[in-house]
Amino acid sequence: MENFIFQNPVKIIFGKDTISKIQKEIPQDARVLMIYGGGSIKRNGVYDAVQKALTNHKLFEFGGIEPNPEFSTCMKAVELIKQENIDFLLAVGGGSVLDATKFISASSKFEGDPYDILEKRSPIRKALPLGTVITLPATGSEMNSGGVITRAEFQTKLVFGSPLLFPKFSVLNPETTYSLPKHQVANGVVDAFVHVMEQYLTYSTNAPVQDRFAESLLLTLIEEGPKNITAGEVNYDARANLMWAATMALNGLISSGVQSDWATHLIGHELTAFHGLDHAVTLAIVLPELLRKTKNKRKEKLLQFGSRVWNINHGTEEERMELTISKTEDFFHSLGIKTKLSEYNISPDTIDRIVERFDSRGMKAIGGLQDISLVDLKDILNACI
Numbered sequence: 001m002e003n004f005i006f007q008n009p010v011k012i013i014f015g016k017d018t019i020s021k022i023q024k025e026i027p028q029d030a031r032v033l034m035i036y037g038g039g040s041i042k043r044n045g046v047y048d049a050v051q052k053a054l055t056n057h058k059l060f061e062f063g064g065i066e067p068n069p070e071f072s073t074c075m076k077a078v079e080l081i082k083q084e085n086i087d088f089l090l091a092v093g094g095g096s097v098l099d100a101t102k103f104i105s106a107s108s109k110f111e112g113d114p115y116d117i118l119e120k121r122s123p124i125r126k127a128l129p130l131g132t133v134i135t136l137p138a139t140g141s142e143m144n145s146g147g148v149i150t151r152a153e154f155q156t157k158l159v160f161g162s163p164l165l166f167p168k169f170s171v172l173n174p175e176t177t178y179s180l181p182k183h184q185v186a187n188g189v190v191d192a193f194v195h196v197m198e199q200y201l202t203y204s205t206n207a208p209v210q211d212r213f214a215e216s217l218l219l220t221l222i223e224e225g226p227k228n229i230t231a232g233e234v235n236y237d238a239r240a241n242l243m244w245a246a247t248m249a250l251n252g253l254i255s256s257g258v259q260s261d262w263a264t265h266l267i268g269h270e271l272t273a274f275h276g277l278d279h280a281v282t283l284a285i286v287l288p289e290l291l292r293k294t295k296n297k298r299k300e301k302l303l304q305f306g307s308r309v310w311n312i313n314h315g316t317e318e319e320r321m322e323l324t325i326s327k328t329e330d331f332f333h334s335l336g337i338k339t340k341l342s343e344y345n346i347s348p349d350t351i352d353r354i355v356e357r358f359d360s361r362g363m364k365a366i367g368g369l370q371d372i373s374l375v376d377l378k379d380i381l382n383a384c385i
């Protein structure tokens with residue numbers, strides 16, 4: 001196992017009727033900015049529940065954060081914060097709202113152009129405190145300190161992060177997710193699944209605790225995911241299990257002491273930046289072919305994943321690895337997610353643009369393992385067509 005420091009300070013408030021508890025989590029004298037998306041929270045009662053909980057606080061609001069949150073929208077929120085002397089941010093919505101709120105928090109205290117936080121990875125030295133009410137189980141943003149921001153005019157989608165951006169608290173009420181369209185729930189299952197894979201399906205570092213935590217999350221997503229999509233009525237327990245699995249998938253626990261990758265995400269972000277595909281869809285497209293391309297380098301973990309998660313124990317190593325990858329792809333299909341670029345009307349000319357983009361950033365290999373060269377990347381994307 002590799003050395004690590006693990007510290008996750010986020011207070012999780014989980015369960016039914018929990019939004020009212022935020023009243024005690026936000027300082028009484030705070031000037032609070034509630035940040036939300038395109039209006040789902042107004043239709044499902046979450047907006048009203050937050051307003052009610054904070055009747056005794058000085059509350060401002062900023063709506064209109066887009067899916068794949070946009071830099072320029074975040075900058076408008078920063079202006080409001082400066083104008084109204086806001087000192088606490090409350091994100092209410094999906095991962096996009098949470099990520100935007102983190103970026104707004106850092107940007108409102110940043111000296112210089114906040115785009116440098118994304119493009120130049122300029123360090124974040126100060127940030128406004130924030131809390132969250134998450135309404136979409138997927139990203140894990142509610143219990144981590146990172147985010148992703150899109151800038152449409154440059155067709156970029158870039159990551160940022162800082163320990164200063166851990167939420168002070170996050171409310172996880174599975175009931176807030178009942179209004180989600182089924183395809184968003186499916187996206188959430190796939191995103192959480194691939195988060196685990198990015199931290200697990202790499203090289204062995206002899207870390208059985210992390211491996212078995214990761215496998216328990218994958219098995220839970222395989223069992224509970226479909227119950228949330230195919231069953232007629234919403235099932236509280238299935239939704240609660242999905243929500244907790246998604247949070248645990250990306251809160252730093254399973255990545256401690258092991259090799260992480262994130263190549264699937266890095267490639268997927270470019271597909272969203274160029275084509276606007278949903279984040280989870282890009283992952284479902286890239287992961288199977290990325291595994292096929294790197295299977296010999298990751299053989300030990302791939303065989304372990306096949307055996308422990310998909311119960312694949314017979315056949316040659318080659319056969320077991322291919323069956324493991326196709327089972328994973330079938331799982332994405334079973335959730336209603338297509339896994340080929342052509343099925344989203346994306347033509348092969350995107351491949352060179354993506355490869356050139358990594359090249360122009362001076363990257364000769366992709367991901368934490370550095371086992372995917374730009375030539376490999378081209379092969380992977382060609383196989384994704």
Ligand code: NZQ
Nearest residue numbers: 037038039040067068094095096135139141146147179180
């Ligand atoms: O904007 P509103 O009206 O709220 O609608 C949203 C949005 O249209 C809707 N929605 C959310 N909760 C709902 C709901 N609709 C009905 N009922 C509810 N309870 O769902 C749509 C998608 O929301 P969004 O927040 O964009 O989805 P998600 O949570 O999947 O977040 C995706 C973003 O997170 C980033 C992605 O790159 C993408 O930008 N990620 C963030 C990560 C992190 N912070 O750690 C890691 C991930 O890998 C990911 O990259």
Ligand code: ZN
Nearest residue numbers: 139191195265
């Ligand atoms: Zn993701």
